[in-house]
Amino acid sequence: EVQLVESGGGLVQPGGSLRLSCAASGFIFSDHYMDWVxxxxxxxxxxxxxxxxxxxxxxxxxxxSVKGRFTISRDDSESSLCLQMNYLKTDDTAVYYCxxxxxxxxxxxxGQGTLVTVSS
Amino acid sequence: DIQMTQSPYSxxxxxxxxxxxxxxxxxxxSSWLAWYQQKPGKVPKLLIYAASSLKSGxxxxxxxxxxxxxxxxTISSLQPEDFATYYCQQASxxxxxxxxxxxxxxx
Numbered sequence: 122e123v124q125l126v127e128s129g130g131g132l133v134q135p136g137g138s139l140r141l142s143c144a145a146s147g148f149i150f151s152d153h154y155m156d157w158v159x160x161x162x163x164x165x166x167x168x169x170x171x172x173x174x175x176x177x178x179x180x181x182x183x184x185x186s187v188k189g190r191f192t193i194s195r196d197d198s199e200s201s202l203c204l205q206m207n208y209l210k211t212d213d214t215a216v217y218y219c220x221x222x223x224x225x226x227x228x229x230x231x232g233q234g235t236l237v238t239v240s241s
Numbered sequence: 242d243i244q245m246t247q248s249p250y251s252x253x254x255x256x257x258x259x260x261x262x263x264x265x266x267x268x269x270x271s272s273w274l275a276w277y278q279q280k281p282g283k284v285p286k287l288l289i290y291a292a293s294s295l296k297s298g299x300x301x302x303x304x305x306x307x308x309x310x311x312x313x314x315t316i317s318s319l320q321p322e323d324f325a326t327y328y329c330q331q332a333s334x335x336x337x338x339x340x341x342x343x344x345x346x347x348x
Contacts, residue, residue, distance in 0.1 A: 156337075158285075165328065165339060165340075165341050165342045166277070166279075166285060166328055166330075166339040166342075167339065168330075168336055168337040168338065168339065171335075171337070182335045182336065183336070184336045185242070185336065218284065218285075223287075223290070224290075226273065226275075226290070226291075226332040227275050227287055227290040227291075227332065228275070228277070228285070228287060228330070229287050229296075230287075231284045231285055231286070232284070233284060234284065
């Protein structure tokens with residue numbers, strides 16, 4: 122059974138940093154691209170970014186709203202995914218989901234999410 | 242960026258009704274489109290990918306169609322467990338973008 126478990130969310134002040142983690146199990150993590158998607162309270166889904174697999178040099182893509190502030194990384198030996206968030210803004214307040222990317226295109230499985238609140 | 246516009250914003254329907262949701266892309270995306278279902282307080286779930294391919298385990302009352310810029314998600318006979326918000330997503334170009342969502346409510 123595919124399992125994705127996010128952690129690391131919490132309350133942080135504007136301008137601060139936070140590191141989210143996603144622990145994966147039940148599938149061959151290293152074979153898949155991985156995404157982060159967020160959802161502000163009461164709002165729709167917003168794609169944050171993607172990291173490709175080793176065969177694609179672990180390259181990354183980001184939404185314009187987070188580019189230069191957020192960094193996605195992965196550790197295939199640990200089947201884990203990370204999202205380093207710096208210079209956080211109040212607009213970054215959201216539930217953050219990690220998701221597997223099936224066939225390099227579709228968000229096949231999602232974690233339960235972790236809430237990040239940016240507030241003074 | 243490719244903008245994804247869903248309509249209607251919400252739809253009120255009864256069990257057994259046929260429901261159709263549309264998604265329009267601001268530029269052609271071939272068949273690079275997926276549909277997701279999100280129930281209140283729950284995680285989004287992939288229903289359809291490549292515009293019309295049903296994910297394994299998803300009931301056959303769900304179907305998708307379209308290509309280019311115009312797409313539809315159809316629920317042929319609405320069931321109580323189908324009341325949720327539905328999102329389209331394009332995978333043609335980065336950044337990946339989602340539609341704003343369509344809420345299917347009980348009439």
